[in-house]
Structures are given as C-alpha cells and as structure tokens.
Amino acid sequence: MTTKLWITLAVILLSYRSECHEAVLHVSDWTTYKEYCLVYNASWSNISSSLSDAPRYKLVNLTSTTLCDVGRVKLDLKGTAVCVMRGECAFSQKAQVAQQLGVKVLLIASKEAMGTPSANDSEYDKVTIPLALLRYRDFLDMQKVFTDGMEVQLYAPPSPDFDASVIIMLLIAVFTVAMGGFWSGAAEKAKQSVTSLSAGEERSDSGDLTLYSPLKVLLFVALMCVMLVLMYFFYRYLVYVIIVIFCLASATGLYSCLEALLNAVGCSKLSVSCGEKSCSIRNLLLAAVCIILAVVWGVYRNEDRWIWILQDVLGIAFCLNFMKTITLSNYKICVILLSLLLVYDVFFVFITPFLTPNGESIMVQVALGPGAGGEKGSGDVVVPADPTPSYEKLPVVMRIPRFSAWAENLCEMQFSILGYGDIIIPGLLVAYCHRFDVWTGSSSRIYFVSCAVAYALGLVLTFVVMLLSKMGQPALLYLVPFTLLTSGLLAWKRKEFKQFWAGTTYQKETLNTTAQ
Structure with a gap:
C-alpha cells in the first residue's frame, strides 16, 4: 500500500501558461x-x-x-x-x-x-x-x-499574467501542509505517553509507517525515476493504474480525515452488536460516502467544468492522510529525501528536454498527458477539434480554473495546477518539525510554525518566478531550500541541532530518562 502511495508522487508540476492566441x-x-x-x-x-x-x-x-x-x-x-x-x-x-x-x-x-x-x-x-x-x-x-x-x-480579451486562481492555490497548499503537519504532531502527542519509538521501521497501532533508512530513501527516489520514465513511454496504459490507485487512496484518505473530524467534535459512533463483535453505523455510512465520492470522480473525471472541485477535495484528503501516515524519523532523513527529490524535479523538468527527441520535458509531458501536445514553452497553442478530452490526465494535481482566461476557457478549460508532491514532500518536513515540538515539549510549536511559514514564502516565490518567466517552475527548487534551511537554522540557533538531527533516537533517550 505504501509503495502505491509513493508512486503517485512521481509527477511534480506547477501550473503552466502559454502566450495567448x-x-x-x-x-x-x-x-x-x-x-x-x-x-x-x-x-x-x-x-x-x-x-x-x-x-x-x-x-x-x-x-x-x-x-x-x-x-x-x-x-x-x-x-x-x-x-x-x-x-x-x-x-x-x-x-x-x-x-x-x-x-x-x-x-x-x-x-x-x-x-x-x-x-x-x-x-x-x-x-x-x-x-x-x-x-x-x-x-x-x-x-x-x-x-x-x-x-x-x-x-481577443487580454489574459492578464496574474490570475486569482493563484491565490486560491496558495491558500489550499498552505492549509493542507499546515493541517497535515498539525495532525501528525497531534497524533504523536496522543500516543507519546504509551508508545516509545525505537530506531528503525515499525508500525504503530494506527498503521503509521516511519521512514528511517537512507538506503530505502535512495530506493524510493530510484523507484520514482523509473516510474516517471515508464509513464513517459507507456502513458496510455499506466495512467489507468494511477487512476485506480488514486480512487482507492483518496477514498481511504477522506475516510481517515472525516473520522478524525467526527471524533474531534464528539460525534457518537452509533455502534450496534453483530454477534460477538460491534459494528459502527457511523463508520459504515462514512465509508459508503467516501467510496461513492471516489467512484463519482472516477466516472466523471473528464468533466472539467465541475469535477475539479471533487478532485481537489479528494486530493486534500489524500495529502493530509499521507502526511499523517508516513513519518520521517529525523532531520537527516528529511535532508536526504528532500535534496534527492529536488535534483529529481529539476532534472526531469529542465534537463530532459535536451535528451528527448522532440525537446519535451518528461515531467511536463507526463503531467499534462500526450493529448496536450508538444507545444509547451514555445508560445504556441494547440486546441483540439473536439473539446471532449481524447486522453486521460493524471489525477495527482490540485486544479483551479483560471478565472480571467475567458477566451482560453472558451476554447479549452484552463487551469492553474499544483502537483501533490509539491505539497506532500515539504509537508513531511513540516510534520517532522511538529513532532519534534511535541518531543521537546515546546508549547509555542516554534519549529512547526517556522517551517510552515517558510513553505508559504517558498511557494509565493515560486508563483512570482512563474508569473515573471511565464513558464512552469519545479516548485521544489524553491520549497526545499526554504523549508530545510529555515528548520535547520532554527535548530542551530536554539542549540538543539544535535537532537533535531537525531530525531527519534533523541526522543527515545528523552523518554528513557523521564521514565528513570
């Protein structure tokens, strides 16, 4: 299940605009x-x-x-x-x-x-x-x-460079990262009194998975590279695999989010006895709703006029559940993972155009789909003769319609898009920062707040560069330095860098000292 979730991060992309024709x-x-x-x-x-x-x-x-x-x-x-x-x-x-x-x-x-x-x-x-x-x-x-x-x-109404959809995208991304990090820290605090983490990979009762090994991080990044290249050559077949995985993972994520929300507000489970076991009517209804929403998205996924709302809701739930479920054990793992993915992002966006026959970026081509044409970055546009999409698009992006692009939307619905990876990958570091706040007993949540603010500033810079250059940017190029440097410098300034670097090892030592 974890491998399937990681596969969906193979596509990392910010929105792209071409010159209006x-x-x-x-x-x-x-x-x-x-x-x-x-x-x-x-x-x-x-x-x-x-x-x-x-x-x-x-x-x-x-x-x-x-x-x-x-x-x-x-x-x-x-x-x-x-x-x-x-x-x-x-x-x-x-x-x-x-x-x-x-x-x-x-x-x-x-x-x-x-x-x-x-x-x-x-x-x-x-x-x-x-x-x-x-x-x-x-x-x-x-x-x-x-x-x-x-x-x-x-x-030909002019299409302004700046569109309100960018602001909405910024708010969605920052909310998701902040809420995912907060949820991860809250879950850590809830189990801190009964769970003592050890160095290594283990599953808790909640099904969380801790990523601790640099070797496994390397294998994961290699898997992402292989998956992206396979998507480039076999897109028309593998895209359906990603669609099925998204439906399953997003339904699971939405269920997890809604269940946690209902528990937080004190909603009764309305349990009934089923023989020797008890059944929660609330959870059954919740599961049915989540499955239905995922199926509705799967059936109407190409209805651009409205399905983007449901895709974004499912996407937010997927990202939140991912950041809560997958945890990074220490700052060292954060540095290795985010640095490798930064290189991965830049390579497949900027370097691969020099290696492909048509000068296409593998990342952009996979993210937009083969039906989007090969005109990205050339200032040209290609509008299909039939407005009904003839190709499937990867469902691993947040999508917000460009409100000011009236002529463009009349030809084909235009969206500002942000890849899930640009939310989840820095979000894993934000979640680690909040868990470290919990381990050190920081009531101000200084690491969590600082890293979340750094993410917001990095995303703002990404959008500014995108608007000035009028081309899509690999968001991790800006988000990784902002978040890693901010959290690392803060730990150094507070003279806690050794503990911050060690992560779960430090937490174990702290718990043992407290127990004695």
Whole structure:
C-alpha cells in the first residue's frame, strides 16, 4: 500500500501558461447571440481586444470550398466575413484570395486540432485581414442556432499574467501542509505517553509507517525515476493504474480525515452488536460516502467544468492522510529525501528536454498527458477539434480554473495546477518539525510554525518566478531550500541541532530518562 502511495508522487508540476492566441467569435442575429472559440496568430492578425470595439460583419457560408482559387467564387463578398474549409492550400493563399474578393474577415473551419496559423516570413506582409481558425463542429452548431443569417464580431480579451486562481492555490497548499503537519504532531502527542519509538521501521497501532533508512530513501527516489520514465513511454496504459490507485487512496484518505473530524467534535459512533463483535453505523455510512465520492470522480473525471472541485477535495484528503501516515524519523532523513527529490524535479523538468527527441520535458509531458501536445514553452497553442478530452490526465494535481482566461476557457478549460508532491514532500518536513515540538515539549510549536511559514514564502516565490518567466517552475527548487534551511537554522540557533538531527533516537533517550 505504501509503495502505491509513493508512486503517485512521481509527477511534480506547477501550473503552466502559454502566450495567448485564442480569441472569441461573437455570433448574433439581433435577437440572440452565442460565442465560440477561435485560434489566431497575434503577430499576424489584428483583432480588437473588446467586443464593443469589434466591427460587425455579415457571415457568408463558403464551407463548400477551400477558397484556394478566385475563379470558383461567383458571389459578391465585399465587406463580409466568410467561413471556408481548411486544407488544399496554405492559410496565406486563402487570405490573399479572400482579400481579392473584398472579404474583411476570413474564418477557416477545421476538423483537425487547431494550432496557431502561420506562414512563411515573405507571406506575412501580404495578408491584411484578420484570419482565424474555427472548429467545424462549432460552425455546424452556429447553423442550427442561427437559421436566419448570422453577423459576427471577433475580439481577443487580454489574459492578464496574474490570475486569482493563484491565490486560491496558495491558500489550499498552505492549509493542507499546515493541517497535515498539525495532525501528525497531534497524533504523536496522543500516543507519546504509551508508545516509545525505537530506531528503525515499525508500525504503530494506527498503521503509521516511519521512514528511517537512507538506503530505502535512495530506493524510493530510484523507484520514482523509473516510474516517471515508464509513464513517459507507456502513458496510455499506466495512467489507468494511477487512476485506480488514486480512487482507492483518496477514498481511504477522506475516510481517515472525516473520522478524525467526527471524533474531534464528539460525534457518537452509533455502534450496534453483530454477534460477538460491534459494528459502527457511523463508520459504515462514512465509508459508503467516501467510496461513492471516489467512484463519482472516477466516472466523471473528464468533466472539467465541475469535477475539479471533487478532485481537489479528494486530493486534500489524500495529502493530509499521507502526511499523517508516513513519518520521517529525523532531520537527516528529511535532508536526504528532500535534496534527492529536488535534483529529481529539476532534472526531469529542465534537463530532459535536451535528451528527448522532440525537446519535451518528461515531467511536463507526463503531467499534462500526450493529448496536450508538444507545444509547451514555445508560445504556441494547440486546441483540439473536439473539446471532449481524447486522453486521460493524471489525477495527482490540485486544479483551479483560471478565472480571467475567458477566451482560453472558451476554447479549452484552463487551469492553474499544483502537483501533490509539491505539497506532500515539504509537508513531511513540516510534520517532522511538529513532532519534534511535541518531543521537546515546546508549547509555542516554534519549529512547526517556522517551517510552515517558510513553505508559504517558498511557494509565493515560486508563483512570482512563474508569473515573471511565464513558464512552469519545479516548485521544489524553491520549497526545499526554504523549508530545510529555515528548520535547520532554527535548530542551530536554539542549540538543539544535535537532537533535531537525531530525531527519534533523541526522543527515545528523552523518554528513557523521564521514565528513570
């Protein structure tokens, strides 16, 4: 079970943004309107930034032609917008033919995935009208909705670099890390009077697992590397394994969290006798609810418009239970684990693009899925012809919709994402700090509070760098130094570094001294 939980940490990723090339097609017939996704080249086509400034054009249906030859068109198209089919000739040729016919806007209906339209450098100056790609299925929908003719306006609302979803993501991550660390320390305090930990790996009555061996840390990181590479080459098969593991682990985590919450508020278990054993009706109902929620997520996992809420709830529960269940025995193990995972994160984000055939980051490619295309970091976008996802995505990230990205969300739901690993891995150190506070009897919880604040500051720096560079960042590059240095320097300043480094060994000695 532990190995399965660790596998889900193989994907560590912060949110990624590409330069905006999406626009909105506003279609109306004076009584109703509807908007559709467009993809255009911002350096080629000049499109208004707001609907109020966008000129209105009558739309002419020319989808029976690809508009590669002037001689085939007999209609008067001056001052209109036309929609033609994609293919047979270059975008620039279609645009030049449209210009000769007096067309003001060229829309190209596509049955294929829509990348940003481009042309040879010598062709750019020859095109003077806006050109944009439109899903063919959207054009068919327009014909059904607007039967008496259509007028269209094109506009591309600017997408600000900063989005409120970043703040919400920050709050979720900090809350999860702080609450997970607090829960781990509270559990340690509850069992401190009856449990004396020994150096080594052992399970307590609660099922907690202590990671104590540097060798096992090395093996774990090696397992993560192997798993990530396998996901890169066999994504379409292994993704379903991860989905099943997530459903099981998140249901278990949610049950553990809700049970602890109900116990904390004093909710009765409503036990009934089942022969010689007693059955808790409350726990049975709780288990049923958790299983149902996990199954609902599994069935509707690709419904981007709302399923992200349930995924984040399950994800928070999973991370909390993980930080409470898996404990690091001392600061030495924390340093080894977090340092190795920092190297792992940076290598698979920044170094692997030099090793893969298409210059792709293995981490980014696995996190976004093969259907997301290979355009990350190029300033380009690829919008699927069918908005329904044709590929599975790994469920090991927190997802918050980008509220300000109206045009982008119209084309395909855009999210700010944060990998579970960016929460759990530093969270294990925060949890260790709180347990150390318990061992030393610190009423102020100085180590726990300091490490949690350091995590929040490291995550803020991560988001700032991401916004300034406009590209995803390996969050552990900032979180690991912030949390490790803060906790280590604090222990050194308080002259407790030897005890902090020894961890459970020091705790055992303390308990033995107290007992004597």
